[in-house]
Amino acid sequence: MSAAHAMPTHFRQKKNLEWIKHLVVIGVLCIELLPFYMMLQISVKDNTTFIQNPWLPPNPWIPDQSAHADIDTSSWRWSNYDYGIRLIAPYVANTVFVAVLSASGTLFFAIMGAYFFARYKMPFSSVLWGLFLFLMLMPGIANIVPLFSLLKGMHLLNTLWALIIVHMSGGQVFNMFVLRHFMEDIPKDFFEAAEMDGATHFQQIRHIVIPMCAAIIGTLSIFIFIGSWNEYLLPLIVLRDKELFTLGVGLIYLDGEYVKRWGLIMSAFFVASVPLIIIFLFCMKLFVRGLSSGAIKG
Amino acid sequence: MANPNLQGNVRREWRLYLFVLPSLFLVCTFAYFPAASALYHSFFDWSGGDTKEFIGWGNFERAFADEIFWKSFIVIFTLVLANIVKLIPSITVAVLIHRMKSDSAQYFYRVMVVVPMIVPHIVILFIWKFFFDPNLGILNNLLDFTRLKTLLVWLDQQFGWEVFYADVPIGWLSTPELIVPSLIFWGFPWIGAVGVLIYLAGLQNIDRELYEASEIDGAGPFQQFFYIEFPLILTQVRLTMILLIISTLQGYGQQFLLLGENGGPARAGLTPGLWMFNRAFFNGEFGYACSLGLLLFFVILVLTWVNNKYVRVDK
Numbered sequence: 001m002s003a004a005h006a007m008p009t010h011f012r013q014k015k016n017l018e019w020i021k022h023l024v025v026i027g028v029l030c031i032e033l034l035p036f037y038m039m040l041q042i043s044v045k046d047n048t049t050f051i052q053n054p055w056l057p058p059n060p061w062i063p064d065q066s067a068h069a070d071i072d073t074s075s076w077r078w079s080n081y082d083y084g085i086r087l088i089a090p091y092v093a094n095t096v097f098v099a100v101l102s103a104s105g106t107l108f109f110a111i112m113g114a115y116f117f118a119r120y121k122m123p124f125s126s127v128l129w130g131l132f133l134f135l136m137l138m139p140g141i142a143n144i145v146p147l148f149s150l151l152k153g154m155h156l157l158n159t160l161w162a163l164i165i166v167h168m169s170g171g172q173v174f175n176m177f178v179l180r181h182f183m184e185d186i187p188k189d190f191f192e193a194a195e196m197d198g199a200t201h202f203q204q205i206r207h208i209v210i211p212m213c214a215a216i217i218g219t220l221s222i223f224i225f226i227g228s229w230n231e232y233l234l235p236l237i238v239l240r241d242k243e244l245f246t247l248g249v250g251l252i253y254l255d256g257e258y259v260k261r262w263g264l265i266m267s268a269f270f271v272a273s274v275p276l277i278i279i280f281l282f283c284m285k286l287f288v289r290g291l292s293s294g295a296i297k298g
Numbered sequence: 299m300a301n302p303n304l305q306g307n308v309r310r311e312w313r314l315y316l317f318v319l320p321s322l323f324l325v326c327t328f329a330y331f332p333a334a335s336a337l338y339h340s341f342f343d344w345s346g347g348d349t350k351e352f353i354g355w356g357n358f359e360r361a362f363a364d365e366i367f368w369k370s371f372i373v374i375f376t377l378v379l380a381n382i383v384k385l386i387p388s389i390t391v392a393v394l395i396h397r398m399k400s401d402s403a404q405y406f407y408r409v410m411v412v413v414p415m416i417v418p419h420i421v422i423l424f425i426w427k428f429f430f431d432p433n434l435g436i437l438n439n440l441l442d443f444t445r446l447k448t449l450l451v452w453l454d455q456q457f458g459w460e461v462f463y464a465d466v467p468i469g470w471l472s473t474p475e476l477i478v479p480s481l482i483f484w485g486f487p488w489i490g491a492v493g494v495l496i497y498l499a500g501l502q503n504i505d506r507e508l509y510e511a512s513e514i515d516g517a518g519p520f521q522q523f524f525y526i527e528f529p530l531i532l533t534q535v536r537l538t539m540i541l542l543i544i545s546t547l548q549g550y551g552q553q554f555l556l557l558g559e560n561g562g563p564a565r566a567g568l569t570p571g572l573w574m575f576n577r578a579f580f581n582g583e584f585g586y587a588c589s590l591g592l593l594l595f596f597v598i599l600v601l602t603w604v605n606n607k608y609v610r611v612d613k
Contacts (some may be wrong), residue, residue: 017519018398021398022398022403028387028391028487028489031487033414035417035429036413038429038436039425047434054436112317112320112321113318113321115314116317117318120311120314122311122315128318128322131322131325132321135329138595138599139594139598139602140548141547141548141591141594141595142332142337142588142591143329143336143591144332144574144578145336145578145584145587145591146336147328148579149335150331150332152346165324166328169328169329173325201317226415229418230420232555233550233575248420251418251420251424252420255427260434262428269417269424272418272421273417273418276415276417276418277416279416280415280416284409287412288408288409288495
């Protein structure tokens, strides 16, 4: 990454080209972020306000000009959020439960598996590795129907554990693949020194692997977290009870169930994004830097 | 990698095998077993319960005669082609950010590219569904506001599409002819956060002497792109392309949420994956769905293989 900082000074292009780049990138990003903006500004409107003024947030400084004196189109309807939070908070709680357990479970087993492949070359380890890699190239599309009947047979339908265990197994290959590369870069001396002192393999993982691979483990856990946050197809076929709904299913039902009151719906959408926004604010570096470095190694 | 103490290792370190066992167990139970089960059940008339009837190649014969299934491949291949073209904005933005002089501006734009990732996919899907809404949607609003709709109506009259009319709101997701174009337009301007960051990482590995040498030779910004940047990030482009093709071919979530389980009116947006999903979970034909999934699986496998063999990049 150090090259990144030195590079740009070496472009000796004419100065006047510089603002064109900024203009193009800003323009593209504005359109890209438009859905986000629309979500935020509609979330404080009701349908009447929205029809009168679709583009801008309600403006409290201009007095209400509408003919209907009983509808105040200039104020921000924060009450939409009462509805949004009440509706979405249980789903958020379920999703956080699934996402946290999926991320920690996946990484716990993937770190152990990667340690096996990275530490020694054991008999059959290349065969086993091939078994895992083959899965990475295999399209998973045919699996969903038998997976459903397997979960049914294990009496896991309509439980959150079904989602967690499927996420955990689905994440093994990719995470092991990335972690193995990072573990192989750890100098062998560390392990040998630890072994001299009589450290067990678990102790070596805990005191050498985890500290040395902390950044990539953080990035991967964010990935898994976002992955389970975004999922909706598996929860849709697995979950039946409203109390167990994760965000994906909850929002699908919200889309189908109500007369479209967009202000309320958009406020629910925003509440659904809040946990990811919090993670993003605290782990921006892991997002931006980790993503690029992880991508190269992988 | 050859280890002289292999035998000694095995005797001393056999416990290490226990480390890989949980992963192996998970993968076998929830990935390999369902795959084998799909293969097995594709030869049965099975509705998800305990009773099933062996029908040999019946499901496959039915699939080959299933016009809806084959028509869905036309839809999905159109979307795959469109998605490949839709990589261009990400590459362009990555190159532009990479060429900026100020480090802090580069970092700022990188963060801004990642920001859409904090909104759940499903929320973005529904916001776009709202954009496409005929009455309240932003897209029709924008077309009316900019008078572009008159142009569309005029074009319609010239070419006889019979899709756009002056007084009727455009039903982007309810007119069969407009469904595939709407799906393609979906997500404009098509910036993929992961894609941009991968390209940027690739661009950073380019030796800066190459730029200096090309400037001495009088290469302009476009020539620098085609002769230096693009060839050197081809590995990254190819990686994202393969992942994109595989995920598009398997995809049906977007179509399901935007258009419903039938892929919209006249099944215009039905993808093979959605047809499989529809047969299994809306019609109870699990055995038939397994065979559809397997056929799709083989199509993807063949395409991946072709891609690996012929779209080779010299490093």
